[in-house]
Amino acid sequence: QLQLQESGPGLVKPSETLSLTCSVSGGSITSSSYYWGWIRQPPGKGLEWIGIIYYSGSTYYNPSLKSRVTIFIDTSKNQFSLRLSSVTSADTAVYYCVRGIGSISWFDPWGQGTLVTVSS
Amino acid sequence: EIVMTQSPATLSVSPGERATLSCRASQDISSNLAWYQQKPGQAPRLLIYGASTRATGIPARFSGSGSGTDFTLTISSLQSEDFAVYYCQQYNNWPPMYTFGQGTKLEIK
Numbered sequence: 001q002l003q004l005q006e007s008g009p010g011l012v013k014p015s016e017t018l019s020l021t022c023s024v025s026g027g028s029i030t031s032s033s034y035y036w037g038w039i040r041q042p043p044g045k046g047l048e049w050i051g052i053i054y055y056s057g058s059t060y061y062n063p064s065l066k067s068r069v070t071i072f073i074d075t076s077k078n079q080f081s082l083r084l085s086s087v088t089s090a091d092t093a094v095y096y097c098v099r100g101i102g103s104i105s106w107f108d109p110w111g112q113g114t115l116v117t118v119s120s
Numbered sequence: 121e122i123v124m125t126q127s128p129a130t131l132s133v134s135p136g137e138r139a140t141l142s143c144r145a146s147q148d149i150s151s152n153l154a155w156y157q158q159k160p161g162q163a164p165r166l167l168i169y170g171a172s173t174r175a176t177g178i179p180a181r182f183s184g185s186g187s188g189t190d191f192t193l194t195i196s197s198l199q200s201e202d203f204a205v206y207y208c209q210q211y212n213n214w215p216p217m218y219t220f221g222q223g224t225k226l227e228i229k
Binding site: 046047048049052060062063096101103104105106107108109110111112113 | 164213214
């Protein structure tokens with residue numbers, strides 16, 4: 001059974017870069033059928049798609065975050081990662097890593113999520 | 121950007137009764153719609169994709185319908201574990217630009 005697990009700092013200072021990694025177990029990140037992505041949820045609010053990546057390295061980002069987001073993949077470690085630069089308090093959220101079934105798709109499964117707080 | 125609007129924001133239903141949740145897209149998305157369930161402190165769980173196909177392991181009391189701009193999630197006989205927040209998500213764009221509804225909270229009446 002495929003499982004996703006987020007890891008990274010829970011506290012980031014304003015203007016710095018948020019970095020998270022998603023470790024994939026129970027399946028290969030190089031499968032041609034899937035994309036891998038990030039979604040976030042501010043406390044008490046709804047879901048916002050951040051971006052997706054294919055094992056080849058192709059990426060697609062939410063236009064509202066595109067200037068600050070990088071998603072990259074490490075096939076040797078079966079992991080993919082998120083970097084979000086110049087963070088503000090508005091970036092405080094639970095960050096989920098997800099698998100997409102193809103490039104235009106729903107998301108399943110989801111990681112358990114990790115809370116990242118932006119504060120000095 | 122395709123805007124997804126869910127209604128109502130909160131729905132109060134008694135256990136054993138039927139719940140009907142709505143999701144409307146700002147433009148035609150064919151059947152490219154998914155539904156998720158989220159319980160407090162947990163990640164969302166996929167319930168329905170393709171507007172009406174239940175995900176693996178999802179009970180038959182959950183059903184989805186609709187196409188184009190109007191969609192419905194129906195829970196035929198509410199169980200205690202069904203009280204949660206439900207989100208719809210569209211995946212109709214190319215290049216990809218996924219958007220979610222704001223959620224419907226299903227609470228015990």
